[in-house]
Amino acid sequence: MAVQFKPLGECAVLVYFGNIISQEVHQSIKKFLFILEKEWCDGLIEVVPSYTNVCIYYDVLKVHQWEQDGHTPYKKIVSFLQTLLQQEVVLPKEKQRLIEIPVCYGGSYGPDLRELAQFHHLTEQQVIELHSGKEYLVYMLGFAPGFAYLEGLDERIATPRKETPRLKIPSGSVGIAGKQTGIYPLETPGGWQIIGRTPLKLFLPEQHPPTLLRAGDRVRFVPITEEAFAELEGERR
Amino acid sequence: MTLTIIKPGLFTSIQDLGRRGYQQYGVIVGGAMDRLSYRIGEMILEQTPSAALEFTLIGPTVKFNCDAVFCLTGANFHPLLNETPCPMWKPVFAEKGSILKLSYCQKGARGYLHIKGGIRVEKVLDSFSTYSRARIGGFKGRSLAKGDELPILPSAPSSKEKWGIQPKNWLSWKEPVVIRIVKGTEYDLFTEESKEFLVTSVFAITKEADRMGYRLAGEYPLSTKEPINLLSEAVTFGTIQIPPNGQPIILMADCQTTGGYPKIAQVLSVDLPKLAQLKPYENIRFQLVSLEEAQQLLVQQEKAFKLLELLCSKNDEESFKN
Numbered sequence: 001m002a003v004q005f006k007p008l009g010e011c012a013v014l015v016y017f018g019n020i021i022s023q024e025v026h027q028s029i030k031k032f033l034f035i036l037e038k039e040w041c042d043g044l045i046e047v048v049p050s051y052t053n054v055c056i057y058y059d060v061l062k063v064h065q066w067e068q069d070g071h072t073p074y075k076k077i078v079s080f081l082q083t084l085l086q087q088e089v090v091l092p093k094e095k096q097r098l099i100e101i102p103v104c105y106g107g108s109y110g111p112d113l114r115e116l117a118q119f120h121h122l123t124e125q126q127v128i129e130l131h132s133g134k135e136y137l138v139y140m141l142g143f144a145p146g147f148a149y150l151e152g153l154d155e156r157i158a159t160p161r162k163e164t165p166r167l168k169i170p171s172g173s174v175g176i177a178g179k180q181t182g183i184y185p186l187e188t189p190g191g192w193q194i195i196g197r198t199p200l201k202l203f204l205p206e207q208h209p210p211t212l213l214r215a216g217d218r219v220r221f222v223p224i225t226e227e228a229f230a231e232l233e234g235e236r237r
Numbered sequence: 238m239t240l241t242i243i244k245p246g247l248f249t250s251i252q253d254l255g256r257r258g259y260q261q262y263g264v265i266v267g268g269a270m271d272r273l274s275y276r277i278g279e280m281i282l283e284q285t286p287s288a289a290l291e292f293t294l295i296g297p298t299v300k301f302n303c304d305a306v307f308c309l310t311g312a313n314f315h316p317l318l319n320e321t322p323c324p325m326w327k328p329v330f331a332e333k334g335s336i337l338k339l340s341y342c343q344k345g346a347r348g349y350l351h352i353k354g355g356i357r358v359e360k361v362l363d364s365f366s367t368y369s370r371a372r373i374g375g376f377k378g379r380s381l382a383k384g385d386e387l388p389i390l391p392s393a394p395s396s397k398e399k400w401g402i403q404p405k406n407w408l409s410w411k412e413p414v415v416i417r418i419v420k421g422t423e424y425d426l427f428t429e430e431s432k433e434f435l436v437t438s439v440f441a442i443t444k445e446a447d448r449m450g451y452r453l454a455g456e457y458p459l460s461t462k463e464p465i466n467l468l469s470e471a472v473t474f475g476t477i478q479i480p481p482n483g484q485p486i487i488l489m490a491d492c493q494t495t496g497g498y499p500k501i502a503q504v505l506s507v508d509l510p511k512l513a514q515l516k517p518y519e520n521i522r523f524q525l526v527s528l529e530e531a532q533q534l535l536v537q538q539e540k541a542f543k544l545l546e547l548l549c550s551k552n553d554e555e556s557f558k559n
Binding site for chain 1: 257259260261262263264265362370419421472473475476493494495500503504506528531539540
């Protein structure tokens with residue numbers, strides 16, 4: 001698919017690289033973000049990548065003052081981005097990060113594990129093995145600070161959301177909703193099936209970048225005991 | 238040196254122009270809802286955007302524990318300084334021990350209290366704004382409560398108190414209030430009737446209206462021609478989403494960074510301050526304009542603002558009185 005541009009109001013532009021979730025689209029996005037970072041200039045405010053596109057927020061007055069008379073700021077930003085897209089770059093040999101997330105499955109940390117296993121006619125252990133037995137890719141962050149949209153959940157444990165959302169889900173809870181799995185960075189209400197909890201903090205406002213996970217990371221869940229959970233949580237404090 | 242919160246008012250929190258650069262990590266922008274009032278207040282006090290108080294519908298009562306200069310902007314909360322009516326939109330000197338009492342506003346919804354030198358809280362992720370859900374920023378990451386002591390710097394009175402400005406256009410309106418929009422990313426996927434209703438019918442702001450978003454109630458539900466399942470992507474302050482029930486939601490300052498509902502339209506940046514001043518049960522009507530016009534209006538506003546800033550920094554008793 002050819003790259004497409006759409007305005008998100010007068011202060012942002014969405015650059016689409018495809019319309020389905022795929023590794024290929026994700027790679028094009030990574031490449032584009034790499035060029036953008038390299039060619040960053042006054043007038044650009046911030047970027048927000050998602051599954052199939054990158055949103056670029058810009059300062060309309062500053063872009064209006066860029067050279068090229070007679071064009072609207074939108075046309076100027078699009079033509080600027082188009083020139084960036086023509087650049088041939090080779091992404092630096094990836095030091096793709098693999099982040100291991102220790103998770104204590106079941107019990108009070110994963111109150112929905114038993115029911116979810118029954119729903120799929122599996123044992124709790126089998127659910128844990130399916131969930132922790134593979135790598136996931138972080139496509140994007142959103143919804144809450146540090147919340148990663150992970151791709152790669154085994155279809156055999158894909159489970160609909162709970163009919164009645166819980167009012168409080170503790171931070172660090174690991175859940176399943178449809179074909180997605182994720183970790184709640186903050187205590188929030190929510191309808192995900194909670195199967196475990198990690199003692200790690202996902203949102204780290206005192207660090208830069210302020211999140212444990214970043215777009216492009218690979219993630220693996222590692223089952224831990226309650227004792228290990230308590231120990232890790234203790235270290236964190 | 239502090240400012241004591243005697244009565245907190247409603248949802249009173251510290252705000253600035255928000256957190257930029259962190260949406261890619263899921264961190265919301267936040268910041269003042271009525272950014273125009275906020276910016277003018279900071280400009281009147283001749284300072285770069287600092288930590289100011291935003292309050293909604295009911296204002297706070299505060300006590301100055303040192304000499305201070307402040308400025309009130311936004312909706313009129315009938316301010317009384319030591320029981321005497323106090324002007325808005327200009328620097329005001331408060332002697333140590335003074336009590337500033339704000340009540341409720343008849344017109345508008347949000348007010349701002351700016352302090353010379355700003356409220357002395359730490360920036361978190363480059364901003365003073367309160368992000369309640371993540372419990373960061375502002376004062377202890379939360380709305381203010383009775384008894385909170387906010388650190389401020391003492392200020393001496395100056396000749397600057399003799400001038401002020403008189404804002405007009407975004408703080409006065411007749412219902413239905415006209416809010417200008419540009420087409421949203423999924424505009425073309427909506428039925429012809431939906432596109433028609435969007436600009437011909439009147440929408441009421443429901444009581445579900447807060448810093449995150451306003452839910453609207455219209456006569457007819459809006460829908461796409463075919464059901465669509467969108468992937469989550471960037472959304473922003475002013476994005477108008479249509480959830481499955483067909484009633485629009487306008488995202489406001491504390492909106493999430495990404496969303497998955499179809500976006501029928503986007504409110505013009507220049508009309509967001511007005512929208513931020515509307516209350517539940519007020520009626521609005523949308524007017525569609527071109528992207529080109531929307532950008533021109535924003536450029537004009539920003540140029541006017543720069544000029545105002547220049548005048549403010551040069552002001553004396555002769556120039557720029559109201």
